[in-house]
Amino acid sequence: MSERLLLVDDDKSLNELLSQYLTGSGFDVSTVTSGEKAISLLQQDSNFDLLVIDVMMPGITGLELLPIIRSRWNIPVIMLTGRGEDIDRILGLEMGADDYLAKPCNPRELLARIKAVLRRSGETSTEVAASIELHGICVDSGSRQATIGEEKLTLTTAEFDVLNELMKSAGSVVVREDLTRRVLHRELTPYDRSIDVHVSRVRTALRKHFEERDLIVTVRGVGYQFAK
Amino acid sequence: MRAPSSLFWKFFLAIWAGYVLLLFIAANVLENQYESRFSSIEVSERYGPLANYIIARYEQGVDISRREFRQRDIDFDDDEANDDLLVIRDMQTERVIFGNRSGTERPYNVDFSIVSGSGARYMANVGIPPNRYTLPVLITPSGIAAALVTSLLYSWLFTFVLTRPISRLKEHVQSLGRGALDQKLEGSLMRRRDEIGDLAGSIDEMSEHIQDLLNSKQRLLFDVSHELRAPLARMQVAAGIARGEAESAGANTAMHDRFEHEIDTLTELISELLLLAKTENDSAETHLVSLVDEIQSVIADMAFGAGDREIKTEFCVDSAEVELSVPLFGRALKNLIENALKYSDEEVCVYLDQTNANWILRVEDKGEGIPEEQIEAMTQPFTRLQSESVEGFGLGLSIAHRAATACGGSLELKNREEGGLRATLTLPK
Numbered sequence: 112m113s114e115r116l117l118l119v120d121d122d123k124s125l126n127e128l129l130s131q132y133l134t135g136s137g138f139d140v141s142t143v144t145s146g147e148k149a150i151s152l153l154q155q156d157s158n159f160d161l162l163v164i165d166v167m168m169p170g171i172t173g174l175e176l177l178p179i180i181r182s183r184w185n186i187p188v189i190m191l192t193g194r195g196e197d198i199d200r201i202l203g204l205e206m207g208a209d210d211y212l213a214k215p216c217n218p219r220e221l222l223a224r225i226k227a228v229l230r231r232s233g234e235t236s237t238e239v240a241a242s243i244e245l246h247g248i249c250v251d252s253g254s255r256q257a258t259i260g261e262e263k264l265t266l267t268t269a270e271f272d273v274l275n276e277l278m279k280s281a282g283s284v285v286v287r288e289d290l291t292r293r294v295l296h297r298e299l300t301p302y303d304r305s306i307d308v309h310v311s312r313v314r315t316a317l318r319k320h321f322e323e324r325d326l327i328v329t330v331r332g333v334g335y336q337f338a339k
Numbered sequence: 340m341r342a343p344s345s346l347f348w349k350f351f352l353a354i355w356a357g358y359v360l361l362l363f364i365a366a367n368v369l370e371n372q373y374e375s376r377f378s379s380i381e382v383s384e385r386y387g388p389l390a391n392y393i394i395a396r397y398e399q400g401v402d403i404s405r406r407e408f409r410q411r412d413i414d415f416d417d418d419e420a421n422d423d424l425l426v427i428r429d430m431q432t433e434r435v436i437f438g439n440r441s442g443t444e445r446p447y448n449v450d451f452s453i454v455s456g457s458g459a460r461y462m463a464n465v466g467i468p469p470n471r472y473t474l475p476v477l478i479t480p481s482g483i484a485a486a487l488v489t490s491l492l493y494s495w496l497f498t499f500v501l502t503r504p505i506s507r508l509k510e511h512v513q514s515l516g517r518g519a520l521d522q523k524l525e526g527s528l529m530r531r532r533d534e535i536g537d538l539a540g541s542i543d544e545m546s547e548h549i550q551d552l553l554n555s556k557q558r559l560l561f562d563v564s565h566e567l568r569a570p571l572a573r574m575q576v577a578a579g580i581a582r583g584e585a586e587s588a589g590a591n592t593a594m595h596d597r598f599e600h601e602i603d604t605l606t607e608l609i610s611e612l613l614l615l616a617k618t619e620n621d622s623a624e625t626h627l628v629s630l631v632d633e634i635q636s637v638i639a640d641m642a643f644g645a646g647d648r649e650i651k652t653e654f655c656v657d658s659a660e661v662e663l664s665v666p667l668f669g670r671a672l673k674n675l676i677e678n679a680l681k682y683s684d685e686e687v688c689v690y691l692d693q694t695n696a697n698w699i700l701r702v703e704d705k706g707e708g709i710p711e712e713q714i715e716a717m718t719q720p721f722t723r724l725q726s727e728s729v730e731g732f733g734l735g736l737s738i739a740h741r742a743a744t745a746c747g748g749s750l751e752l753k754n755r756e757e758g759g760l761r762a763t764l765t766l767p768k
Binding site: 122124125128129131132135193213214215216217218219 | 568569571572573575576577579580583599602603606610
C-alpha cells in the first residue's frame with residue numbers, strides 16, 4: 112500500500128501539480144486549501160503518513176496549524192517556509208516540524224525530504240533497543256522515550272533523534288553534516304538551518320530542568336556537543 | 340568661533356553691527372544737540388544779567404564779594420558757585436575782572452561778549468557745570484564697553500530667538516534626508532502662525548508625501564516579488580513533471596536542465612528582491628546582544644559557503660554589548676562577507692574596532708576591489724561590476740547597505756591600498 116500524504120496549501124493549482132508529481136512517484140496524495148479544511152479532514156480520517164504544510168496561508172496559518180496537529184495527531188510534518196523570509200525568524204518560532212523547506216522549491220528536493228522523513232519514522236521500530244543515561248536524563252531508543260526522573264520529555268521524532276545522537280557521542284563534537292545525515296537522513300545543504308532548529312528545541316526542553324547550564328554546547332562552525 | 344557662514348552668525352553680526360552703528364549715530368546727534376544747547380545766545384541769555392551786574396559793579400569800582408555773588412546766583416545752587424563758573428575779562432586791559440580758572444578746566448565753555456553802558460567791551464566765559472550734561476557718560480571707555488556688551492547680549496538673544504526655529508527645521512530636514520521620514524516635527528514649530536510655522540507644515544506634508552511614494556514603491560516591489568513566487572513554484576513542479584515524463588519516454592532532458600536552471604535563477608532573484616524590500620519595511624525590533632557572538636554566529640553560518648578558505652577575525656574586545664536588530668545586522672554582515680568571498684580567492688578578514696561613539700566592523704578581502712568611479716554606485720540595486728565572471732544580481736551590497744542604515748549605522752566601501760575591498764560597517768554604541 113502506498114504511503115498517504117496530505118498537502119495543505121492555499122494555492123490550488125500548485126496542489127494539483129504537486130499531487131500529480133508525487134502521485135507519479137508512488138504516493139497517495141490528498142490536498143486541502145486551508146488549515147481549517149485540514150483539521151476537519153484529519154478529524155474524519157487521520158490515517159496519513161506525512162503532512163506538507165505551507166506556512167503562509169490565509170486564515171489559520173501553517174504556524175498556527177502545526178501545534179494543533181501536534182497536539183492531536185502523531186503525524187510527521189514538513190513545513191514549507193517562504194523564501195526571502197528570514198531563517199532566523201523561523202528559527203525563533205521554533206515550530207517543531209520534522210523538516211523545513213523554503214518555497215518555491217525544486218520538487219525533487221521536496222520528494223527527497225518526504226522520503227527522508229518517512230524513512231525516519233518508519234525505521235524507528237527496527238532500531239536496536241538501547242538506553243543511555245546521563246545527568247539524570249534517560250533516553251530509551253526502544254520505547255523512543257526521553258525522561259528526566261519521573262517526568263517524560265515531549266519531543267518530536269527528530270528532536271528525540273537529536274538528543275539520542277548527541278548523548279551517544281557525549282563528550283565529543285558531532286559535526287552538523289553528520290547530525291543532519293543521522294537525524295534527517297539527508298545531506299546538509301547551504302543555508303539549511305533545519306538541524307539547528309531541532310537542536311534549539313531540544314535545548315529549550317532541557318533548560319526547564321537544567322536552568323544553570325546548557326548541556327548542549329554549540330561549537331561554532333563545526334557542530335554540537337553534549338556535556339559529559 | 341566658527342566663520343560667519345551659518346545663518347546665526349550672519350544675523351548676529353548684522354544685527355549687532357546695526358545696533359553699534361545706531362548707538363554711535365545717536366551719540367553723535369545727542370552730542371551735537373548738546374553743544375547747540377550751550378550756544379552763546381542761550382548762555383548769554385541765561386548768564387547775561389549776572390555778567391552785566393558784575394560789570395556794572397566793577398565799573399563803579401566795587402569789588403564783588405563771593406557772598407554777594409552767591410546770593411544773587413540762585414540759579415546755580417546745584418553747582419558750587421566757584422570762581423571757575425563765570426570768568427569775565429576786560430577787553431581793553433586784557434585783565435580778568437571776575438572769576439578764576441587757572442586750576443581747573445571745564446570741557447564745555449561758551450564765550451559771549453558784553454558791551455557795558457559806558458561802551459567798554461568785555462568777554463564773558465561760562466564753564467558748563469558737569470551735572471548739566473549727561474552725554475559724556477556714553478563717550479567714556481566704560482560707557483562704550485557697557486553699550487557694546489548690552490547691544491551684544493541683546494543681538495545674541497534676538498538672533499537666537501530668530502534662528503532657533505530655523506535651525507530646528509534644518510535638523511529635521513537633515514534627518515529626513517538621512518531617511519527618517521516617519522519622524523514628525525515637534526508641536527511648538529507646527530503651532531507657530533508665522534512663515535516658519537507655514538514652512539514647518541509644508542515640510543511635514545512633503546515628508547508624508549515622500550514617505551507614501553517610497554512605501555508604495557517598496558510595497559510594489561514586495562508585492563510583485565511575492566506574487567511571482569506562486570507561479571514560479573507551479574512552474575517548478577510542472578518542469579519536474581515534464582522531466583519525469585521525458586525521462587520515462589527516454590527523451591533528451593538537456594532542455595529540462597536548462598529550464599530548471601533558469602527557474603532556480605529566477606527564484607533566487609525573487610528571494611533577494613523580497614529580502615531587499617523587507618530590509619526597508621521591517622520594523623527593527625532590537626535586543627541587547629553581544630556583538631562578538633553575533634559576528635561569530637554569522638561567520639559560523641558563512642563557513643559552509645567559504646569552503647576551505649579562512650574567514651579570519653580580530654576583535655578589539657571580548658564582549659561588546661549592543662542594542663540592535665539581530666536579523667538586520669546578520670543580513671548586513673552576511674552579505675558583506677558573501678561579497679568578499681565571491682570577489683576574491685583568498686582569505687577574508689573581519690575586524691572589530693571601536694571609537695568613543697561607534698563600533699567599527701571592517702570586512703576586507705584581497706580581490707581586485709572596485710573601480711573608483713563605480714564605488715559610489717555599488718550600493719544601488721542591480722549594480723554589478725562589468726568585468727565580472729561571478730554569478731549574482733547586484734543586490735547583495737544594496738541589501739547590506741539598507742540593513743546597515745536600518746540598524747542606525749552606515750556602510751562605507753573603499754578600495755584598500757594593498758588591493759582588495761574594505762567594507763566598513765559603523766554601528767552606534
